[in-house]
Amino acid sequence: MTAPADPDRTRHPDGEVIVRFEDVTKTFVTGPAKARREVVAVDGVSLEIRRGEIFGVIGYSGAGKSTLVRLINGLEPITSGSLTVNGFEVAGRKETELAPVRQEIGMIFQQFNLFTSRTVAGNVEYPLKRAGWPKDKRRARVAELLEFVGLSGRAGNYPEQLSGGQKQRVGIARALATSPKLLLADESTSALDPDTTQEVLQVLQRVNRELGITIVLITHEMDVVRAIADHVAVMQDGKVVEHGSTVDIFARPRTGTARRFVSSVLHSVPDEREVERLRRAHHGRLVIVDVGDGVDIGGVLSDGAARGVRFTIAYGGISVLQEESFGSLTFELIGEDTAVQDVVDELSRITTLREVAA
Amino acid sequence: MNDWTVLGPELLSALGQTLYMVAVTLLLAGLLGLLVGVGLYVTRRGNILEHRAVHEAINLVVNFVRPIPFIILLAALGPVTEDVVGTRLGPNAAIFAMTIGAMFAVARIVEQNLMSVDPGVVEAARSMGVSRGRIITTVILPEALGPLVLGYTFLVIGITDMSAMAGAIGAGGLGDFALRLGYQRFNDEVTWAAVAVIVVLVQLVQLVGNRMARRILRR
Structure with missing residues (x-):
């Protein structure tokens, strides 16, 4: 799979910080009462994600990247450290206090997570209903979003009638419904074939460029990073071992992990x-x-x-x-x-x- | 040998009583069991209202009532029934006992069917900032509706079975008809007439339930 590198990517080096991790740690306690084990999924991470950029987080499975992204909207509470979104401290909040910040953050998933009991239009309309939009406005917004992701003709279909790429586009439309400032994409193309991956990445790129939405992109595929990310953080064993602009990481990877990811798409060094x-x-x-x-x-x-x-x-x-x-x-x-x-x-x-x- | 001009109307009124008992029990036990079942599900480990003590407490009650044979529960509940309904006899007394007996069965059916809901859709709703109460009513229950309908259909048949047993303590209905006019008089034709009506009733309920589930599940 080769993603075309994008030459005229817009850079936002001086955008204000929208997500700030300061020494964030997340520990899971697992196992039965007698054999409790602590697993450190995210270990002392400090990162800044700036408004308007596509920020890639890459790592092998188990590196903690999915946990990292779930901390941002509080799906998982952080164990220690500080995490702010738009200046709002997420740490230590109850589920009910997180509702306003979550409405500002869209999220898409590897397995799409569409409501099987609702149609395509019903899925996109759902967050609008919860946000209390009146019916006529909802209808117009749903039509606009389906147009944006190129699925206008599919409004009345159910998720099982769609291909993987179409499902993810519905996921994107649903995540964008309430006009969030930030979109979290958790392995959003990992369940898709190479062609469909490109189709979804193009939509994500338009979300970033045309709508100005900041995207945090979790992936284990360096090709995805190369195709659309402005910045990238490389994760290993819960830590960010390297981060910088995508060009820097590709041109000058410093850690073994980063080098292996780079060589997975650029075969310039003999193995x-x-x-x-x-x-x-x-x-x-x-x-x-x-x-x-x-x-x-x-x-x-x-x-x-x-x-x-x-x-x-x-x-x-x-x-x-x-x-x-x-x-x-x-x-x-x-x-x-x-x-x-x-x-x-x-x-x-x-x-x-x-x-x-x- | 049997005079169906007399027995016929009796059978019909017995059917009416059975339908009344089953319908009211289904409504009451269905609603109460739904609440208990949802309670069991949401307090499970890893679910949206995870609470170990509450989960274990509900679990204990359900496991306490469920294994009691209904005919014994019916007798054991006698004093309580008398306090609540005012009598131990008749359809309303039977409905009380049937509701207690059935709601915990419903709770288990509901819990099991809700567990088939993909945790991913719940997570998607949480990521939108939807409240937990809303997630239950607008995501979890609609996503499990197909299996729930089948579960409730199964339940109707169980309740019909219970209502026949309640006939033994004078609740009326088809069970009473079969026992009193058939079994006790060694009149197999009357017994089989009641059985036939129950079989037809059960078949109809299953047919309707299957159709509804198929429509909801779109297959």
Whole structure:
């Protein structure tokens, strides 16, 4: 599955903070009375999500990302720390006190969670009924929302008559009904095939751009992040191990987890099996260098050539994301040992270089 | 041998009494059992009004009443029935005992059917800021309506069975008709006539229940 990277993504680096996590921890107590066990699902997380952005949270299953998103609208209470949404402290609130803040936050789910007893229109109308909208206004709003998600002709259908992608679009329309400022998307495309995933991601992107709604996107697929997220937080064992702009994480992943996620979509660095194959095919010195805008690898290689150092590109890939190019190339360098060493030193000076062990 | 010009109208009035007892019991036990069943469900662990002590207390009462054979419950409730209804005899006394006996069965049926509701839709409603009371009436009950109708249909048959037993303590109805005019006089034709009417009644109820459930479940 390859999501087209989006070049003209709107960035909102200076938007005001809409969700702020400060040292948030969530502990679950599980098991029977005698064998109680504490599980730390979210561990000391501090994050800021800014108005107008699409904020991705990526991690393997069990990393705590679904719990993290459920803390925002108080579906799960936090154990310690502070969590504010629009300046409203969510921590320590009773279920009844959370109603106003929840009406400002829409949510969509991996399994869609549509009401099977209601039609498509009935599902979208439900939150409006609860919010006390009069009937004629409800009807107009439902029509407008179904138009937005491209399901006008399906108003009278029941959820079981729809495809997965259509169900999720109904979920989106329902979540947007009361015009929330924030949309939480919990693995919203994980139950969908690649084509349908793109269809839903496009709707989410329009929700962000056309309606200006901030989106928190939970996923385990780096492709989803790459397609629409402005910022991304990488979670592992309940902690945010790395976060930054999507471009930064893709171009310069610092942790092993982030690197594995990046390499799941960008295959610019050879894995162990590929290294073995490269070693068999190439007998010169093998080095992996990171490439990017303004890194003059060509210049170094030309200087090397003047001293009799030849090179072959053995592996690599370069991608462009948000107008910045990044990637890695694996070179085989052949020539007199000291001349090759000089080239390696010079490359190490201008970029990150890793040696492929002989 | 039997004079159906006399027995016929008696059978008809017995049917009327049975229908009256079953209908009133269904209404009372149906409503009370619904409340108890919803109480059991929402106080369960992980549910919207999780409360262990309350859940265990309701559970205890339900488990206490449920295993008592109805014919014994009927006799045991005698003094209470007399206090509440004013008499231990007749259809209204039977309705009181039947309601007590049936509502706890209803409670279990309701609890079990509500457990089939996808917790995801409840979570979706919570995420919209819907109050817990509203979630019960506008999400949980509508989502479980199909199975609930089938559960209540099953219940009607159970109550019909109870009403026949109540005939033994002078409640009237088809049970009384079959026992008094059939069984005690070794008159199998009369007994079988009552059985036939009950079978037809049960079939009709099941047919209606199935149709309603099918419409609600759209299959």
